[in-house]
Amino acid sequence: MNDCLIIGGGVIGLSLAYELARGGQSVTVIDRGPPAREASWAGAGILPPANASAAQNGYEQLAALSCEMHPRWAADLREATGIDNGYRCCGGIYLARSRAEADVLAQQAAAWRKRKIACEQLDAASLARYEPALRTAESADAAPILAAYRLGDEAQLRNPRHLHALLAACQRFGVDVRAGVECTALETRGDRVTGKVTGVITNVGTLSAETYCVASGAWTGGLLRPFGIRVAVKPIRGQIVLFRTPAPILRHVVNDGLRYLVPRDDGRLLAGSTEEDVGFDPRNTAAGVQGLIELATSLAPSLANATVERTWAGLRPATSDGLPLIGRMPGVTNAFCAAGHFRSGLQLSPATAVVLARLIRGEDPQIDLAQMRLDRPTHADGEPIDG
Ligand SMILES: Cc1cc2nc3c(=O)[nH]c(=O)nc-3n(C[C@H](O)[C@H](O)[C@H](O)COP(=O)(O)OP(=O)(O)OC[C@H]3O[C@@H](n4cnc5c(N)ncnc54)[C@H](O)[C@@H]3O)c2cc1C
The missing domain is CATH 3.50.50.60 (FAD/NAD(P)-binding domain)
Structure with missing residues (x-):
């Protein structure tokens, strides 16, 4: 036995x-x-x-x-x-694109500091230096970035x-x-x-x-x-869109509220994710995929030209x-x-x-x-x- x-x-x-x-x-x-x-x-x-x-x-x-x-x-x-x-320590950038989000992010930054997590507030110039592909200027089809913080110790695998x-x-x-x-x-x-x-x-x-x-x-x-x-315990669906570019366009994980872009070293980039209470339904939906493509291209406009290589969804175990x-x-x-x-x-x-x-x-x-x-x-x- x-x-x-x-x-x-x-x-x-x-x-x-x-x-x-x-x-x-x-x-x-x-x-x-x-x-x-x-x-x-x-x-x-x-x-x-x-x-x-x-x-x-x-x-x-x-x-x-x-x-x-x-x-x-x-x-x-x-x-x-x-x-x-x-596994690599790529750092993470956290963005706010509305006043309400900026307030939440400021509270989050205070919580990180209290928990002794290194957290650097970025102005527009330093954000552009770290991630030149991010849209920092206001545009007709995307809200401007109002606040940004960088966690140098964020990692990915x-x-x-x-x-x-x-x-x-x-x-x-x-x-x-x-x-x-x-x-x-x-x-x-x-x-x-x-x-x-x-x-x-x-x-x-x-x-x-x-x-x-x-x-x-x-x-x-x-x-x-x-x-x-x-x-x-119940399932909460999360959808992902996988982009591919000839070379990486971002270095950090870029977090926008609960959604994010995760760049891989080989030019792949994940845009995620939805949070949907739809039971054991593992499908991608048109609205889910569309929302993630909009997120990705509004944050990094050059992704509009990237290949969409694949989409998928998974069921998170939520309590x-x-x-x-x-x-x-x-x-x-x-x-x-x-x-x-x-x-x-x-x-x-x-x-x-x-x-x-x-x-x-x-x-x-x-x-x-x-x-x-x-x-x-x-x-x-x-x-x-x-x-
Ligand atoms: C879109 C998305 C993005 C995510 N991003 C992140 C992230 O960036 N960082 C992070 O930390 N986490 C992330 N998560 C969450 C993370 O993936 C999950 O918390 C984690 O994978 C849960 O692992 P698990 O082994 O409990 O469940 P699962 O990976 O679902 O594995 C459970 C296994 O149990 C098997 N099983 C079920 N019932 C039975 C049975 N009765 N008998 C035998 N086998 C059974 C299933 O077939 C399955 O293989 C993400 C999840 C999703 C969906």
């Missing part, structure tokens, strides 16, 4: 499998589809900065630990697999490559990754204090291990329901109170969950894996997970907030 069985082969499940397996555990990952697709593949790979010395709570500690770990994981994965996951590297590393460390295996329920035995999960029921029969972890992204809610967890679910499942001693990372799953994945691996091994997680525990009370139908 394996030490751990993980349900879900997205970035959260694969990161946990990698962490456990290189620590010597035998691990199986099951995925109802091909692994390394879904939200984790669809994401933009933005890694906002964080600072451990100013972290005010467990969630911020998790973000700070992840921030420290990403460059190390990128190097370890490259050494183990030869795959470069595209190319998530499809990161997942490819994680999968290869998992294979190298002996993880059994099984595609096309769908879990429909967890089988339990015993009372609510000493109870145990004895197996997971799947389309290929019941599979057993010493410990279990549910990491099934936006699809997690149904598996958690029998455990009386009140925090709901009803905006915080991920990380910890032990209530009423059982040997099953855990890591899900609901909403807009931040790529960012938070290494620390989530390390903390959960400690819990699974019976160690102190070294991060206060109280905010993220599965049996926390919640206001049932609150809107997810941006993590």
Whole structure:
């Protein structure tokens, strides 16, 4: 019998499998589809900065630990697999194009400074120096940029490559990754204090291990329901448009409210993303794509001439109170969950894996997970907030 069985082969499940397996555990990952697709593949790979010395709570500690770990994981994965996951500290620029947005951004800048995140306010000349392709002057078809800040420590990774590297590393460390295996329920035995999960029921029969972890992204809610967890998990669709230019036209991630442009080194550039509460509907829509093309060309007019290489959409796992679910499942001693990372799953994945691996091994997680525990009370139908 394996030490751990993980349900879900997205970035959260694969990161946990990698962490456990290189620590010597035998691990199986099951995925109802091909692994390394879904939200984790669809994401933009933005890694906002964080600072451990100013972290005010467990969630911020998790973000700070992840921030420290990403460059190390990128190097370890490259050494183990030869795959470069595209991690680089490219910096991020945050823009406001209305008075109201400028006020919100000024408050955000104060919050960054309080959390000891280096933040530089830019005037029009310095913005043009950093990013000459951005439209800084007023024009008939685009609102002018009224305020801009630069976070030099913002980073990015190319998530499809990161997942490819994680999968290869998992294979190298002996993880059994099984595609096309769908879990429909967890089988339990015993009372609510000493109870145990004895197996997971799947389309290929019941599979057993010493410990279990549910990491099934936006699809997690149904598996958690029998455990009386009140925090709901639901999908929030995000669409992306991928542009291609002969050479990169931007260096920084450019953030405009909740939307952004992410330049890759090879001239590709992602424009994202929508935030749509439309259930499990993974389509691109005309309005979604049109809005993103307008965003991109209003910020960087030369993109009007770029090739639109591809569009896609993914389903972010959002919780009803905006915080991920990380910890032990209530009423059982040997099953855990890591899900609901909403807009931040790529960012938070290494620390989530390390903390959960400690819990699974019976160690102190070294991060206060109280905010993220599965049996926390919640206001049932609150809107997810941006993590
Ligand atoms: C457009 C977009 C942009 C984003 N940008 C960023 C970003 O810039 N930075 C960032 O940090 N995050 C970003 N995110 C969020 C991030 O992608 C997610 O938080 C993260 O991928 C969630 O990972 P996951 O492993 O929990 O879920 P997923 O990647 O969705 O993986 C869950 C897996 O579980 C499997 N599964 C589901 N149910 C079952 C079952 N019953 N049995 C077996 N397998 C099952 C699924 O097939 C899937 O493979 C973005 C997301 C989107 C959609």
